[in-house]
Every structure is written in structure tokens, then in C-alpha cells.
Amino acid sequence: MKNIIALGGSNSKNSINKKLASYAANKVTETEVTVIDLNDFELPLYGVDLEEASGIPENATKLNSMIEASDGIVLSLAEHNGSFTAAFKNAVDWVSRIDPKLWKNKPMLLLATSPGGRGGATVLQSAKALYPHQGANVVADFSLPSFYDHFSEEGIKDETLNTVLNKAISEFQNELHK
Numbered sequence: 377m378k379n380i381i382a383l384g385g386s387n388s389k390n391s392i393n394k395k396l397a398s399y400a401a402n403k404v405t406e407t408e409v410t411v412i413d414l415n416d417f418e419l420p421l422y423g424v425d426l427e428e429a430s431g432i433p434e435n436a437t438k439l440n441s442m443i444e445a446s447d448g449i450v451l452s453l454a455e456h457n458g459s460f461t462a463a464f465k466n467a468v469d470w471v472s473r474i475d476p477k478l479w480k481n482k483p484m485l486l487l488a489t490s491p492g493g494r495g496g497a498t499v500l501q502s503a504k505a506l507y508p509h510q511g512a513n514v515v516a517d518f519s520l521p522s523f524y525d526h527f528s529e530e531g532i533k534d535e536t537l538n539t540v541l542n543k544a545i546s547e548f549q550n551e552l553h554k
């Protein structure tokens with residue numbers, strides 16, 4: 377049995393990205409899923425002076441340990457003004473102070489969604505370019521446009537999108553179990 381973490385790149389209580397990450401992770405076979413809610417890992421705004429004065433907060437260490445203990449990661453990124461949300465970027469900055477290669481070469485399924493027609497495609501592209509430098513092994517990626525039109529817990533309503541997502545999930549699954 378493999379252990380994976382599902383994480384939405386957002387601190388919204390009702391994050392659509394947390395929903396998508398959890399949905400996709402739960403479709404991976406022979407796998408135990410831990411859903412991470414960023415709200416359970418509150419962190420002060422990163423600053424070099426704060427780090428020097430107070431060190432690294434326990435929640436950053438906990439997040440780092442959860443990544444370390446996992447066999448794979450399903451991450452769905454929320455997009456704010458074309459980029460990472462401040463809360464998620466802040467968490468990444470803290471964890472990167474413990475381990476610059478914070479994604480630790482674990483297989484990653486990289487997702488993004490938004491209520492709009494681009495489905496967070498801009499932040500997804502940024503992460504695809506950036507994360508390999510931070511130790512990510514991005515196996516597959518997928519952006520779901522117009523979340524509220526397309527998402528249901530029973531499956532993605534649009535057949536083409538459903539097929540593309542299932543293919544990405546199965547590529548991730550193969551890498552995880554290989």
C-alpha cells in the first residue's frame with residue numbers, strides 16, 4: 377500500500393483545488409490518501425529577519441515531514457492574479473528553508489482548476505517550469521477549466537476532460553507503483 381498526500385494550493389476553506397486534488401488522489405488504486413488543508417498549517421509571513429530571530433516554525437517542519445513520509449503527491453494549484461496564492465507560496469518558502477528540494481523527487485500529479493475558462497493554466501505552467509528545480513518529479517499534469525460546470529464527485533462531466541484526467545491519474549499511478 378502506498379501513501380500519497382493530496383494538497384490544494386490555497387487556504388480557502390472550500391477550496392475547489394483541494395476538492396480536485398482529493399478527488400484525483402482517491403482514484404489512485406492501492407493507495408492511502410492524506411488530504412492536507414493548508415489552514416491546519418498556519419504560518420507567519422516568511423521573512424529572513426523573522427527566520428533569523430525565531431527559526432523555522434513547527435508547521436513548516438510538519439509539512440516537510442509529511443512530504444518526506446509520502447510516496448507521492450497530488451497537488452492542485454489555485455491561481456491568484458496569474459500566480460501561486462500567497463498562502464501556498466508562503467508555505468513553500470518556509471519549507472524550502474528546511475530543504476531546497478522540498479518535493480524530494482516523489483512522483484507528482486500536478487493539477488490546477490479555477491471557475492474561469494483557463495482553469496489555472498498560467499500557474500500550472502509556472503509550476504511545471506519551476507518545480508523540477510525544487511526536486512519535483514512531475515509525472516503528469518492537468519488543468520480543469522470552469523470547475524463549477526465540469527466537476528462532480530461522480531466524475532468530470534465533460535467526456536474529453538474526464539478521459540484526459542484519467543490518463544494523467546493512471547500515469548501517476550504507474551509511476552507510484554513501479
Ligand SMILES: Cc1cc2nc3c(=O)[nH]c(=O)nc-3n(C[C@H](O)[C@H](O)[C@H](O)COP(=O)(O)O)c2cc1C
Pocket residue numbers: 384385386387388390391392393394453454455456457458459489490491492494495496
Ligand atoms: C485575489 C484573487 C485573484 C484571482 N486571480 C485569478 C486568476 O488569475 N486566474 C483565475 O483563473 N482565477 C483567479 N481567481 C479566481 C480563483 O480561481 C477562485 O477564487 C478559485 O476558487 C481559487 O481556488 P480555490 O477555491 O482552490 O482557492 C482569483 C481570485 C482571487 C480572490
